[in-house]
Amino acid sequence: LAFHSDVARYRAAVTVVEVIQRSTDFLARKGVASPRLNVELLMAHVLGMPRLQLYLNFDRLLQEKELTAARDLIRQRGNRTPLQHLVGSTSFCGWDLRVGPDVLIPRPETEQLVERALEFLQRRTGRGERPWTVLDFGTGSGCIAVALAKGSSATRVVGCDVAAAALRVAAGNVAAHGLTDRVSLVLSDKFSALQPGERFDLIVSNPPYIPTPLIAQLDPEVRDHDPRLALDGGTDGLAFYRVLAADAPAFLRSEGRMLLELGDGQAGEVRAVLEGQKWVVEAEDADYSGRIRFLRARHQSLLPAGARESRSSES
Numbered sequence: 001l002a003f004h005s006d007v008a009r010y011r012a013a014v015t016v017v018e019v020i021q022r023s024t025d026f027l028a029r030k031g032v033a034s035p036r037l038n039v040e041l042l043m044a045h046v047l048g049m050p051r052l053q054l055y056l057n058f059d060r061l062l063q064e065k066e067l068t069a070a071r072d073l074i075r076q077r078g079n080r081t082p083l084q085h086l087v088g089s090t091s092f093c094g095w096d097l098r099v100g101p102d103v104l105i106p107r108p109e110t111e112q113l114v115e116r117a118l119e120f121l122q123r124r125t126g127r128g129e130r131p132w133t134v135l136d137f138g139t140g141s142g143c144i145a146v147a148l149a150k151g152s153s154a155t156r157v158v159g160c161d162v163a164a165a166a167l168r169v170a171a172g173n174v175a176a177h178g179l180t181d182r183v184s185l186v187l188s189d190k191f192s193a194l195q196p197g198e199r200f201d202l203i204v205s206n207p208p209y210i211p212t213p214l215i216a217q218l219d220p221e222v223r224d225h226d227p228r229l230a231l232d233g234g235t236d237g238l239a240f241y242r243v244l245a246a247d248a249p250a251f252l253r254s255e256g257r258m259l260l261e262l263g264d265g266q267a268g269e270v271r272a273v274l275e276g277q278k279w280v281v282e283a284e285d286a287d288y289s290g291r292i293r294f295l296r297a298r299h300q301s302l303l304p305a306g307a308r309e310s311r312s313s314e315s
Ligand SMILES: C[S@@+](CC[C@H](N)C(=O)[O-])C[C@H]1O[C@@H](n2cnc3c(N)ncnc32)[C@H](O)[C@@H]1O
Pocket: 103, 104, 105, 106, 107, 110, 137, 138, 139, 140, 141, 142, 143, 144, 160, 161, 162, 163, 166, 188, 189, 190, 191, 206, 207, 208, 209, 229, 230, 231
C-alpha cells in the first residue's frame, strides 16, 4: 500500500517550472495580458518568495497544498480577477500598499502625478517654513497621500473620499507606513465634510473620469473589479473636474495650486472647464506614451492683485 501511494504521489508530482508553463498557456488562452509574469507573481506569492527566486527553484516539486493554492489563484486570474486582488497588495512609487475590491488599484500613471506633486512640494518646502499641506481628493487606497507624505517629510496630507470602505483600506496603509501623525483621512462627499476655512498649498486628484457609457467597454479586471464609484465620471467623464473647478478655490491658499490626472484625450475639455471657472493652466504634461495626462493650474482669485489685472487684460 505504501508503495502504491508513493507511486501515485510521484505521478501527481509537478515541478515549479511545469506549473509555470502550463498556467502561462492557460492564462494566455483566457486573454490575460503578460500571462507569464502573472503566473510567476502568483507562484512567488504561493511559495512566499521573491519572483526572481523562482528561477532557483524551477525543479522543486510542489507540495499538494501549494499546488492546490496555485491552481485556485490561476483559475481566479483566468476569470480575470486582478492580480493585485489575489496577492492583496501592490507597489506604488516603491511603497508596498494593501489593496482589495474596495479601492481602485493604483495605476502607474498616478506615480507620475505624485512625481509632479513632489517636485512642486520640494520647491515650496525648500523655503523651509511651516508644514506644507496637501488635499488628496478621492484618496481611495491612500496611495497618493502615502507617497507624498513619504516623499516630503515637511508635508501634511488630508485624504478625502466618499467611500467609507476605501478609507478603511487607506487607514491601514497610512498606519502601516507610520504616517498617522501627518496623514489624516476624512469621509466626505466631494468637499462637503472638509473644515470650512481649511486651506491647502496643493490639491491633488486622480478623480473618477471614465464617461459612464464607456465603462461597459473596459477590460474585465477594471469593469468588474475596480469600484464603480472610482471609475464613473458621469455622462461625459468630466463631472469631477467641474466640481474641482468650482469648489477647490475656497480650499487653496494664495500661491496654492491644483494638480490633476486626466483621462486620455480629456486635456482640451478639462482645460476648458477650468478656464470657464477662472483657472490659469500653468502646465500640461504627458505620460510615458506621450499623451497629455496631467495638468497644473492656479486660480485667478488667488493670484497677487497685479498679476490678476495683467491676466484679465490679456484675455
Ligand atoms: C480614480 S479613484 C482614485 C483613487 C486613488 N487616489 C488613486 O489614484 O489610485 C477616485 C476616487 O474618488 C472617490 N470618489 C468618488 N466619488 C466621490 C465623491 N463624491 N467625493 C469624494 N470622493 C469620491 C472614489 O471613491 C475613488 O476612491
